[in-house]
Amino acid sequence: MTRNEQNMVKTTSKTSIVVPFLNEEENLPVLYERLKVVFDNASEYAEFLFIDDGSTDTSFQGLEKLRATDPRIRILQFSRNFGHQAAITAGLDHATGDAVIIMDADLQDPPEVLPDLLAKWREGFEVVYAVRRKRDGEGAIKKFLAASFYRVFRAMCSVDVPVDAGDFRLLDRKVVEALNGLRETHRYMRAMTSWVGFKQCAVEYDRAERFAGETKYPIWKSAKLAWDGLTSFSAKPLQWMMNAGLVVALIAAVMAFRIVWLKLSGADHLVTGWASQSVLILFLGGVQLAGIGLLGQYISRIFDESKNRPLYLLRSSKEGFSS
Numbered sequence: 390m391t392r393n394e395q396n397m398v399k400t401t402s403k404t405s406i407v408v409p410f411l412n413e414e415e416n417l418p419v420l421y422e423r424l425k426v427v428f429d430n431a432s433e434y435a436e437f438l439f440i441d442d443g444s445t446d447t448s449f450q451g452l453e454k455l456r457a458t459d460p461r462i463r464i465l466q467f468s469r470n471f472g473h474q475a476a477i478t479a480g481l482d483h484a485t486g487d488a489v490i491i492m493d494a495d496l497q498d499p500p501e502v503l504p505d506l507l508a509k510w511r512e513g514f515e516v517v518y519a520v521r522r523k524r525d526g527e528g529a530i531k532k533f534l535a536a537s538f539y540r541v542f543r544a545m546c547s548v549d550v551p552v553d554a555g556d557f558r559l560l561d562r563k564v565v566e567a568l569n570g571l572r573e574t575h576r577y578m579r580a581m582t583s584w585v586g587f588k589q590c591a592v593e594y595d596r597a598e599r600f601a602g603e604t605k606y607p608i609w610k611s612a613k614l615a616w617d618g619l620t621s622f623s624a625k626p627l628q629w630m631m632n633a634g635l636v637v638a639l640i641a642a643v644m645a646f647r648i649v650w651l652k653l654s655g656a657d658h659l660v661t662g663w664a665s666q667s668v669l670i671l672f673l674g675g676v677q678l679a680g681i682g683l684l685g686q687y688i689s690r691i692f693d694e695s696k697n698r699p700l701y702l703l704r705s706s707k708e709g710f711s712s
């Protein structure tokens with residue numbers, strides 16, 4: 390080995406590209422081609438780690454064919470659909486790179502942005518998250534809800550989650566190790582990466598349209614993720630519920646005083662007001678039920694944690710063919 394080659398071995402780092410996917414048969418070959426263009430002439434080694442989150446189309450078979458031609462491709466196959474966040478977790482558990490980049494399979498996160506993320510990492514940043522400058526091809530309602538949610542989340546949770554950043558980001562090995570230590574069941578990875586700290590910075594990019602296929606995040610799934618995020622990072626809803634209870638109790642006390650006052654001052658029309666009373670009873674019943682329901686949400690999360698189940702199960706783990 391010449392001196393130059395020795396230096397190469399010492400200085401060349403490895404980048405893992407973690408791609409969770411669910412039924413993306415049309416997107417994966419195109420994504421692979423674009424990743425190839427970026428990494429074929431790059432100075433660092435790369436591994437492309439695909440996580441099949443229970444696909445029922447031919448995505449896996451297509452990738453298997455590609456794996457036979459490129460030793461950089463690794464595939465983890467889940468035993469069923471465990472969800473995007475679990476798939477990211479599996480990717481981080483199995484990635485071996487010095488830097489790990491998480492990206493979607495539908496080409497909304499353009500592979501051409503990866504060199505920008507890597508450049509920031511080489512400058513010394515340990516988390517480089519990609520922030521959406523604009524979102525193409527997403528409905529106005531989804532955009533509005535997403536923008537509002539990020540703002541509400543920041544206001545409610547003591548964790549400083551960057552506004553308009555998804556899961557598309559680069560993590561240094563140190564950060565990956567830190568995240569691998571967090572095994573909570575209800576996972577909101579983008580907030581967890583903020584929680585671990587480290588030197589973070591943003592790179593702006595234009596979020597493209599989904600290349601092919603349908604979104605795998607219908608609005609109810611996004612709402613569930615948002616709720617998981619809020620409840621695992623903030624106990625504020627419980628506090629608000631308590632405050633609402635106190636306010637209602639205060640109103641009731643004022644009304645009780647009023648009734649006593651009217652009685653003492655000799656009023657004889659106290660039988661009126663049934664309608665308002667039944668409204669009050671219903672209102673209080675509703676507030677109480679909502680309060681108990683909210684409490685139940687937190688308790689069910691304790692229940693899930695106490696079961697301590699694995700976050701995902703693998704049917705197979707296909708390594709790059711040369712290793």
Ligand code: UDP
Nearest residue numbers: 409410411442472473493494495604605606
């Ligand atoms: N995905 C996944 N498991 C799921 C849902 C989605 O692995 O249960 C993947 C999906 O294939 C894609 C990424 O997560 O690579 C983001 O999903 P999608 O593009 O459908 O979400 P959107 O961009 O519409 O919010």
Ligand code: MG
Nearest residue numbers: 493495497599
């Ligand atoms: Mg998408």
